Amino acid sequence: MVSRSSNVRCLFSCRYLVLSAVCAIFAVTGGFAGASENVSDIRQSVFRIYAVSQIADYLVPWDPGRTESSTGTGFLIADGLILTNAHVASNARLITVEKEGDARRFEARVKYIAHDCDLALLELLDSSFLNGLTPLKLGSIPELDSTVSALGYPIGGDRLSITRGVVSRIDYQTYSHSGIDSHLVIQVDAAINPGNSGGPVIQDNRVVGVAFQSYSGIVAQNVGYMIPVPVINRFLHDVRDGHYDSYVDLGIQHFPLINSVQRRALGLAQGDNGVMVTVVNTAGAAAGILETGDVLLSIDGLPVFSDGHVELDGDRVLLHEVVERKFKGDTVSLSIFRRTRKMDVKIPLNSPWPYQIQANRHDVRPRFVLYGGIVFQPLSRAFLAASKTNNVDTLYHYEKFIDNDIFLEKPEVILISKVLPDPITAELHGFVHSIVEQINDIRIKTLEDVAAAFKLPVDYHIIRLMGNHRPIVLEQDAVEFARKRILQRYGIGTEEYLEDSIVPADWLEKRGN
Amino acid sequence: MSEMRKEFPAACISHKHDFYVIIRRSDRTFTGTLSGGNITILRGNTITMKNILRICLVLMIIPTLIQCSHLGGRQPSDAAVPPVERSIIRVHITRQGYFHHRPWQLHRPSNRSAIGVVLSAEHILVTALPLANHRYIELEKIDSREKSRAEVMVIDYEANLALLKPETEGFLSDRVPMALTNDTREGDSLELWQIKRSGEVLPIKGTVASIELSAYPLDHSFLAYKLNTRMQGGFIYATLPVVKKNKLAGMLQRYDSQSQTIDIIPEPVISHFLADAADGHYSGFPIAGFGFSALNDPQLRRYEAIPDNIGGIYVQSIIKGGPADGAGLSEGDIVTRIGGVDLSNYGRYDHPFYGRISIQHLIRCGYQVGDTLDFTVFRNGEQKNLSMVLDHRGPQEYLVPPYIIDTPPRYYISGGLVLQELSTTFLREYGSDWSAKAPINLVFFNQNQDYLDPSVREKIVFLSSVIPTSYTIGFEDLTNLVVTGINNRKIRRLEDVPEAFRHPVDGFHKVEFDQHPRVVYLDPDQLPDIHRQITQRYGIDGNFVSPTGK
Known part of the structure; x- marks a missing residue:
């Protein structure tokens, strides 16, 4: 593994098919509420967090997405802020917080969220919730083989759970929330289960980590991971200026x-x-x-x-x-x-943006352009996972996007992601998952280029694809004629979404786009 | 019986009743279409049916294959149906191929058996793939169990057909050659001759469900019969004859127990193979060298201003240096006619027996390599006649050879680095889902080789592994790295490697790759020690160079 362990970011072969292995590390969200043991003050400041999130479907990018509810854990860290995992609060539409022995549920919102290290800070809409509670204090990296306790609201009961274990290993590991970032993690053999996410791991009455992921039972047992204090401290420091900037690296x-x-x-x-x-x-x-x-x-x-x-x-x-x-x-x-x-x-130092193509992205919506019944989307981890494509060109562009400098030519790799059945698209279904090279003689580097190319006043739009394909011809008149019926038939409210690009605007300017 | 033996196998005249008549006379080949009683030779002559039969009889002497002199002689007739055991023969093959991932290593020898069909006193027809990497071939008569060693006369892995010849003189003299039949149609009932261990023939009847082009095991597209039937207990033989009224209709290619369909290599493909082999120089099935797509999209037709009465296919890719390229075909051309037949918008033509099938069948089986194929293109609003000289594309003519069979993989070992030329066979060793499991950059080369710049390299040379020695500690995990240069010299094929190693730079060998770690160094003075260590510890030639030449 010489070539891989030495990468600055997690450059584990991020081939789509390998992703399933990463998924074996599941995020530990889910579970129910409960109460106490003998850690009195501390347990008062550990909360059950209930979140309703909305998950976009990359195969139907215009759709608002399905909603899911889940529970996790959080704790009072300072200044009325609750620390939890990013994956507990990402894509949230509603967050409520409950404390032990209190029937009320208070609404909270995300103040800062760091997807690259799976941490988030929540604030209460009504801060009276926190009256009389003591913020937990951060400790340091615990010794190997020393005992720690994990507090949280995991599955298996309603009240606060405390499990105990020892520190088994201090190592680097991929944080599965983003899937590409590797940071320090501490492995403990305390039972960490869905619902523990975001909960404090305590030693000597101080927080030594935030429980965040574990291995599922099939491949390993009693392997739980927590985010250690250096990572937590870095996050808290980063947001001091009122904004989270993310990790930097050498590239x-x-x-x-x-x-x-x-x-x-x-x-x-x-x-x-x-x-x-x-x-x-x-x-x-x-x-x-x-x-x-x-x-x-x-x-x-x-x-x-x-x-x-x-x-x-x-x-x-x-x-x-x-x-x-x-x-x-x-x-x-x-x-x-x-x-x-x-x-x-x-x-x-900076944060190289091209890695984002291989990241799980959160709190963003799928980018797309719909034109003439053809859906164009940029290649991304979420799209690959949803489409399950085994198109070799697509997988190559995804996996070698950074190593082979593909992003220089194609900051976004634009695919024909879907062809909506209609008389004008009757002969176009064989082009799904092909990579778009040119539209109306414009070289396609980003999704914005696609939107711009179709606005050119031409009678025929010509789309050229990579590889062994004929050009696609769309007649302007036919497209206009079919437009309404396609939107109506498939319940589509909007024909494009161009926000949330991974490509920084200054990068495009610098490269003369 | 000896007369029967001399009988002209039906293979050679199978096209007599077919749509296309191939008449071979010295080096000239005519191809014609049959319409009513007349044959229209494409060159413009019209001759009558009677004449063409006469010409067939005179000209279709395929000299080396069949020593037949009197074609008017008895057909292997219905009058005296020979015992079927005497037209077929067991073929036992011992095979031993190479591990392409460890190119110095041979697989364990393994055995395969097939049922071959006696075509003449000297020829036995079998499928090719069971013979892949054969070391020893033995024939065994089903009735007498008499044995003879055999050799391969002609083999075509793409069409999956081979001709064997017994080494023992006169070995087949008491056998009854089987004729081919060309009148198989959809809906016909065929017999698959399953052979019991006792030698008894157990005919399994099935109906021809379709006759269409289908992907053969090495992904080439040829005509195939699909037979719906069930085989009890699978089959122990790699191939079996498929028979219609005691004549050979085809050879079993594969059986899918789930869908209960059997793929059969049909008579037209077999006949083409035999005709090609007849002159002692086998060329392979021809290709035209272009890729096409359908032309039925009304938007595309309106954009290209194609009149409604023009049917054809849209040329979307041209293989550089191939027949179409040589004929001046370009991307965006519309091909309307090929070999005198009109094309549908899906690239099909009307075959009198098989209905609408792909034009690929006509190109592959209606012509031989070296034949001229006339075609018509619609370009810039005008029809234009062009012609191409058909060619075969051998595996070594690809950037990534699609198969390496019967020859060892080409590789070079120096300083513990194992450098190889990429082939699809190497990739296939990643398992049945190799295109998902093999390194994506190598799969990408394999898939896109026709579009990559051929001036950059002739073959992909890559570091497949490092044989661990005391001198190469730290390099053990390097694998699947494409070599871009050695000692500042470009590596375009394996032959460039030994030459580059003769010129160390600043006292080191510098080997450069297209990806991490980009460069590794070897000490030229240490190479003899490394080679000795590899030979001593692993029993492998530590300084191996594949012989040059293809």
Whole structure:
């Protein structure tokens, strides 16, 4: 797994089919209310959260989506704010909070939400709910094999549940809420079940983590995970300016320098220091600064070992941990060796946007354009999961979007996602899941291009697709004639949704679009 | 019986009553359409039915295959139906192919049995796939259990047909050649000759449900009969004859126990195969080299200003350097006629016996490689006549060869790096759902090879694995990386690799890939030690170069 574990982000082979494995880690939402044991003050500040969320259907992008209700856990952290998991509060249309021994349900709303680390802060509409309650205090990273207690409202009963276990492992793992972000996690063997999500894990009366995911029983037992304090602290720090900016990273992949010939060829003495920079993401922070073949010697003054670890606060952690603790606008100092020369570089950190194609996105609606009975949508993780397509071109563009710089040519990969049956689309069903290259001689780089191309005053719209396909011809008059009946027949209220793009506007400007 | 043996197998004259008459005379081939009593030779001559039969009889001597002199002789007649056991023969095959993921390693030998059909004193027809990577072929007479070693004379894995020849002289002299029948139609009743272990023939009757083009095992499209019937207990033989009135109608290709349908390689495909093989030089089935789509979308027709009376197909892709390319066909052309027949908007034509079937059948089975195919295109509002010289596209003519059978995979080992040329056979080793399981970038190359720039490379050379040694610690997990360069030289095919390794750069071998980790280095001075270690520890030739040449 050399090539994979060394990626800055979770670049686990994010091929769609592998996603099912990630799904085995289920988000622990669901369950019912309950009450106490002997942690008195603390348990008063642990709440049952009920949320009604609305889930968009990427196969019917104009549809508002189905609603679901679920329960999770949250706790009072400070200043009248409740900390919980992002997945408890995402896509929420209604959130209510209940405390032990109180029949009332208070409505809350999302104040800040961080999908990349699965944390959210809620605030009460009526803050009297919190009168007399004590905010929980954050602790630190617990010792391996030390005992912790998880508090929450999991399935299996109505009252507060407390389960106890030991800290089994401290490691990096993918956060399944976004599916692409890997951060520090702590594995505990306390029973963590659906409904525990967002609940505090306590040691010595301090919060040492937020329960958030676990393995389902088939593959493993007693494997629960919590978000540790460094990640919580980073989130709380990030939102201090009133806005959550998300994690930043270097946007590189690196290769361990274990092999002695590889070391010599790069001009390095024998030893256990340094990793080789392999891929520099063109949209990432290091673009134009680092090159393939550079040797990364130190990061913010910390020597980099040849397996990509650094020693931080007495622990050996992946070098990314240095970047993990930084914020938008921060820089990182690297000392590198390039061919014969040692150099120091400073890199202003950012969040490379192309990774978002492979992320589970929340609190957004599916982007689409409907024209002439054809639905155009950008390729995304949600679309792939919904469509279950096995179209090789589609999967290739998804999986290699970042590594093969596909995003330079196609910041969005636009697919014909659906063809609505109608006399004007009678011969077009074979084109579903094909990638759109051109419409009316406009190269299609984003969904906005699709919308703009169809507004051109032409008699025939010509759509050209990737691969072995004839062009699609849509007659302007025929489209206009069929327009109303298609909208009516399929109950479609709007013909396009162009918000919520993953492509930053300044990226398009910079690239001259 | 010896007279019977000399009988002209029906294979050679099977097209006599068919729509297309192929008359082979030295190197010239005429193809004609039959209408009423007249044959219209495409070159413009019209001759009568009587004449054409005479010509057939005179010309259809396919010299190497059949030593027949008197065509007017007795047909394998209904008068004396021979014991069926004497027209068929057991074929036992021992096969041993390569693991393409470990190209130096052979599979365990495995055995397969098939039922072949005696076509002449020297020829036995079987399907090709059971013979894939054969090491030893043995024939066994069903009645006497007499055995002979056999060799492959002609094999076509795409059409899934092969001709075997016994090594023992006169081995088939007491056999009764079976003739082919060309009059199978939809709705006919055919017999599948299941052979019991005792040698007894157990005919299973079934009805021909359809005669249409279908994907053969290597994904080529050919005519196939589909037979609806149930086979008890499956079948132990890789193929069985399918018979109509004691004449061969086709060979069993596969049985789907779920839908209870049997795919049959039909007589027209077999006859084409035999005719191609007859001159001792087998060329394979021809292709036209273009992809098309239907032309029935009224919006497309109006945009292209195609009059209502014009039917045809829309050319959507052209294989570079293929027959259509050579004929000047371009994307966007509308092909209205091919080989003298009108095309429907779905690329079908009216076959007198099979109804509307794909034009691919006409191109594949109505012509041989080297024949000229006339066609008409509608371009810029005008009809235009063009002609192409048909060709076969062998597996090595692809960027990613679709199959590698009977030859070892091509690879190169140096410094523990195993470099290979990508083939579909390699990808298929990922299992039945290989297109989902194999690395997506390699599957993408396989699927899009006709659209990728051929000037970049002739074959995809990739690092398939690293054989772990003391010198390559840290490289063990590298796999499926496409090699873009070695020592700053471009790698366009495997032959470029040994040459590039002769020129280290700054004292190192530098191997570059298209993805992470992008570059690894080897020490040229260590290579002999690495090779020795691989040979000693793994028993593999540590410095292997596949022989050049195709």
